[in-house]
Amino acid sequence: MSELLKQPVVKDVPPKGDDLSAWYTAVCLRAELVSYAPVRGCVVLRPFGFGLWENLQRELDARFKASGHENAYFPLLIPESLLMKEAEHVEGFAPEVAWVTQGGTEQLTERLAIRPTSEVIIGTMYAQWIESHRDLPVLINQWCNVLRWEKATRPFLRTMEFLWQEGHTAHASAAQAREETLKILDIYHDFSDTVAALPVYAGVKSESERFPGAVETYSIEALMPDGKALQSATSHDLGQNFAKAYDITFADADKTIKYVYTTSWGMSWRMLGAVIMAHGDDRGLRIPPKLAPVQAVIVPIVRSEDRRALEKAPALLAALQKAGIRARLDDRDQKPGWKFAEWEIRGVPLRVEIGPRDVGNGTVTIVRRDKRKGEEGASRTVPIADIVRAVDAALEEVQANLYAQAHEFLVSHTFVVKERDEFLERCRNRSGMIDIPWCRRSECEAFVKSETGATTRNLRPLDADARCVACGEPARTRAYFAQSY
RNA sequence: CGGGACGUAGCUCAGCUUGGUAGAGCGUUCGCUUUGGGAGCGAAAGGCCGCUGGUUCAAGUCCAGUCGUCCCGACCA
Known part of the structure; x- marks a missing residue:
């Protein structure tokens, strides 16, 4: 018998290495995680898929609660006039907001946005709730669905409607807001390592990759088998931008009125897509025990x-x-x-x-x-x-082994590069995470993107003086470059 | 949103060029035999040929529009 014929035959699942996209979609459907629905860009999350989500939810929720957060629920619809207040935010989301224009048989006098994210509605409520420094911090999370009018969709990785959690906090000082932002980043990092068995790089986003309206955005980035990175969760320090737009103020101990500092952070069911793609093999899914609906x-x-x-x-x-x-x-x-x-x-x-x-x-x-x-x-x-x-x-062995395999993949596909030509070539051919000293200039990033399709995934402090490998200017940070999902 | 491909049984697809009775494999249901790596035989059910309109005596097939899916880009969690 030939080597080929000895391979286990798996009906309905093409080999993972041949065509990752085809494998991914086939596995999501065949494993009964999702079904396509008769609605463009939306999926039905079937019981086995929902079981994955419930386990993610339980694990993350426990971590949020343990760090002092509470759950609440805010409305799905946002009046247009409210949404328009934070200019950068509106501009960032405008192309993908869906609108309700009619109620019953009557045209609405003001359009209602279906939330693409809830900074706006939550900020508005915080303005009412927060009066004194004694009311701070406010540490609230909500588990909900959001809608973004996406053009190209795939199960979990990009769907128009998706499930996520979004945390929104308000603080008395910039330092406390930054501390919260980083604390959540750590929680996401820990969840990814210990529950999803998925090693990631955590760091700060470049200016062009920043969340609309944020002062800083932090992310965790996983590496997929095709060498593309997948942003798996984000944590935003919003500074006073939203507080000023939505007038969220408090009377401080020194009797002056100040704007609060806010944060927001989210992980979506996209994380499940990362788990599916990173761990699966030619026979189908391999679910880390801590996420598995059936262990x-x-x-x-x-x-x-x-x-x-x-x-x-x-x-x-x-x-x-x-x-x-x-x-x-x-x-x-x-x-x-x-x-x-x-x-x-x-x-x-x-x-x-x-x-x-x-x-x-x-x-x-x-x-x-x-x-x-x-x-x-x-x-x-x-x-x-x-x-x-x-x-x-x-x-426990399975959980540890899946992590070890994914870790080995990440490490062996992270390249510290010193030469410009090698850098551009590795970006172009999706070698993996390309780690370079970087100048932190948007023009430089834009050039690399137009040349190779790769952008910075996230940044971390520079360890020694160096020149930017992409452009030769003085480096100000270390950056992971990769093409991304 | 640009370029390309595709919508026929639950699934994968053939049939379309050259208009004339709706097809196959897998799956499903029932029966018997089986059961340590996707069983065998027999029988059966299952179709507004994506949708709307047009051409025609006649449309799965030709034409137009529309909705949806997939791939590649641009955009995005």
């Missing part, structure tokens, strides 16, 4: 004359669930091989097999999704009495 699926193997495995399985399921493991029993009338393939496409981290052999021996077989079939450590057989401990341990 372990029990597949009983029965024969017509021997159905004992099916009888044993519910007790295994109960044991796992009692230990807090998100387990599922697949007792459908399908062949085992069919179920193996099905759950692999869906990226369930562990499969627990119990068949006649296991029943005889009092064991179960645990198979890891992150490893290839036959790879060392891919499967282990353990006594039934040890199932909870063994599954827990294996889940």
Whole structure:
């Protein structure tokens, strides 16, 4: 048999390396994360996909709460007159705002924007709520949907309507606002590392990549297998820009009236797109255990004359669930091989097999999704009495291994470049994250973009005097350049 | 929003050039045999040929418009 024919055959999922776009879309649909809806640019988030979102939500929300934030909910619609107040902000979002112009059968006298983000409506409310320095800080987050009239869309990465969380805080001083902005950046970084198993670069955005109306924007940036970067979350220090536009003032301890300093920050379901693309393989998804809606699926193997495995399985399921493991029993009338393939496409981290052999021996077989079939450590057989401990341990191993693989990819595709020609060529051919000393000039960035398609992803402090690799001017920062999603 | 491709069964597609009875594979349903890597045989169901209009005795097929999808750019989380 040829090497080609020995490869596992996966129906409906093209090889990841051939065409990442085709693979990505096929996997999202085939794993039943999303369906296309009869609405342009929108998707239905199916139960398995929503399960991913719920886990992201639970993990992030816990971190927000632990750092003193509370959840609230603000309206979907924003009156046009309010939206227009912050000039830079309006200009940034104008091309992608959708408008409600009619209510019932009557034309509205004032158009209502469907929120593309909620700085405006939340800022307006903060102006009413905040009077004294004793009212600060205000630390509020909301989980909601937003709408942006996108021209080209893909599941999770860019849809017109998407789910996200947006935090909005108000502070008495610039230093406190900056501290908050960075604290949230750390939370996103930690979430990405420990839950999504996705190493990222965190840093500040260049001027041209900054959020409309922000003083500084910070981001975490992940690297995708095709060498393009994916901005996975942003945290904005808005300074007093929004406070001045929406008149958010407070009486300080020194009896003077001052504008507050605000921040805003968000992570969307785009993060799930990053997880799908970064971790998946030719057999489908590989979901980090901490995000997986189903962490372990029990597949009983029965024969017509021997159905004992099916009888044993519910007790295994109960044991796992009692230990807090998100387990599922697949007792459908399908062949085992069919179920193996099905759950692999869906990226369930562990499969627990119990068949006649296991029943005889009092064991179960645990198979890891992150490893290839036959790879060392891919499967282990353990006594039934040890199932909870063994599954827990294996889940941790999968989580750690997915991170390690993604980390290896990021490190091996980050290039510290000193020569201009090499820099431009690596930007052009999507080598990965191209790390250079940079002059921080918008003209320089614009030139690189027009030449190669790459822009700065984010910046961090310069460690030693150097010249900008792109243009030769004195460098003022280090920058990661890459083409981006 | 520019360039390109495409909308026919749940899915992947053939049929269109040259107008004349709606097709295949996979999937689905039922039955029997199977079950440690996507089973076999038999039977069945399943279609406003994206939508609107035009040409024609006759349109899946030709023409126009429209909506949607995918790819490549520009824009964006």
